[in-house]
Amino acid sequence: MPNISPTEPLVRFTGVQKTYDGQQLVVRDLNLDIQRGEFLSLLGPSGSGKTTTLMMLAGFESPTAGDIFLDGRQITRTPPHKRNFGMVFQNYALFPHMTVAQNVAYPLTVRKVLAADRDTKVKRALEMVQMGGMGNRYPAQMSGGQQQRVALARALVFDPQLVLMDEPLGALDKQLREHMQIELKELHRQLGLTFVYVTHDQSEALTMSDRVAVFNDGAIQQIDVVTELYETPANRFVANFVGDNTIFNGAVTTTNQHKCEVRLPCGTLLYGLNVNGVNTGTAVQACVRPERIVVHTVDAKPCDNSIRAVLNDVIYFGDHLRLRCTLQEQAQATVKIPLSSIAVPQPGQALWLHLPPEHLRVYR
Structure with a gap:
């Protein structure tokens, strides 16, 4: 992770709100x-x-309330072209009548950079x-991945303070998208610039981000x-949105710190x-990552924190196996086990699922 000062942020949002209709807040009390x-x-x-x-x-929308600061200077009403930010969109937004070189040079042209320096x-x-060599x-004449690279070059060409990306890899196929994720992460490491990246894909966010x-x-649920x-x-919400989760519904009977x-x-x-400090009698969800669950055969003595299940099917995922299990009075449970598992259980087999207490997180 880069050497980041915890006391002097590049950008600060303070109490920012946004509404389009004057009633419903699209962004509420954002402090970031x-x-x-x-x-x-x-x-x-x-x-x-x-x-x-x-x-x-980016400056394309104005907050309804609150302020945005860049290097300690308020930019809440500063127009986009005066913010010195590079922007990459999902649809590339390239000019079709311009060559690649002309597209990349466009931000320099509007900034009146001399032709020699532009080149x-x-x-x-x-x-x-x-x-x-493709200028x-x-x-x-280019593939989607190549067009996205051109859009990225255009965002970097004028040495911006900040690079903003709005789902830039969303239009690419899975293999190319994963390849571009690694390239973006490496480019960020080399340049040392600040990248702010919007995505709905949690694996993409986990792959590339520092935070x-x-x-x-x-509202921000967790940062x-x-x-x-x-x-x-x-x-x-975070437990269910970020990564896979196996959930057990129940009620709290006792609490201890x-x-x-x-x-x-x-x-x-x-x-x-007890993540949220819930009280006795509260209806809760107990959540565990599927790879943390330990599977035992039913003839083995069950460990503490185990629940009985019946295996429905085994799904091959290339790098691991997923077991789908039926539980009494619960939704199906998913378990991930490595391919190296010596004895893979068979559908219809009864199992014990051990849920390590240190990885079982209880939410209201």
């Missing part, structure tokens, strides 16, 4: 610091406020995105480094982490 040199992803479902947040930062900067930007082609801000209903976001979700006991409808007792 973006650190210098970090790769921050804004992650969330459609309508969660992430894209509106990016558009306010040097365009060549360098195209080489950054592995498009050197004379037109967008229609991820998870949005829902116009954290990717490992903490995945391993220690702050609430039920940060831990609690949950009784399932079938009578099974489970112990886990």
Whole structure:
């Protein structure tokens, strides 16, 4: 992770709100610091406020309330062309009648950069995105991945303070999208610029980011480094939205500081982490990552924190197997096991699913 100062953010949102109709807030009371040199992803479902947040930062939308600061200077009403930010859109937004070089040079042209300097900067930007030698082609002659590289070169060519990306890989096929994720991460590492990236794809956010801000209903639910976001979700929404989750519904019977006991409808007792500090008698969801569940055959002595299940089917995922299991009075449970597992259970087999208490997180 880059060397980031915790005290001097590059960008600061303070009390920012946005409404389009004067009634419903699309973004509500947003307080967010973006650190210098970090790769921050804004992650969330459609309508969660992430894209509106990016558009306010870019200057294409104005906050209804609150302020945005850049390097300590208020830019809330500064027009987009005076913010010195690079922008990459999902639809590339390339000019079809211009060559690749002309498209990349466009931000320099409007900034009245001398022709000699323009050519040097365009060549360098195209080489950054592995498009050197293609400056004379037109967008229609290029694949979607190549067009996206051109759009990225155009965003980098004028040495912006900040690069903003609105789902830039959404139109690419899965294999190319995953390849571009790695390239973007490496480019960020090389350049040391600040990247702010909007996506609804949680695996994309986890792959590339230093930190991820998870949005829902116009508010940040959690902002954290990717490992903490995945391993220690702050609430039920984050737990279910980021990564796969296996869920058990029940009610809290006892609490002990940060831990609690949950009784399932079938009578099974489970112990886990009382994330939201819920009280006895509260209906809760006990959540665990599928790869944390340990499978035992039914003839083995069950460990504490185990629940009986019957295996429905085994699904091959290339790098792991997924077991889908039926539980009494619960939704189906998903378990992930490595391909190296010596004895893969068979459909119809009865199992014990052990849920390690340190990985079972209980949410109201």
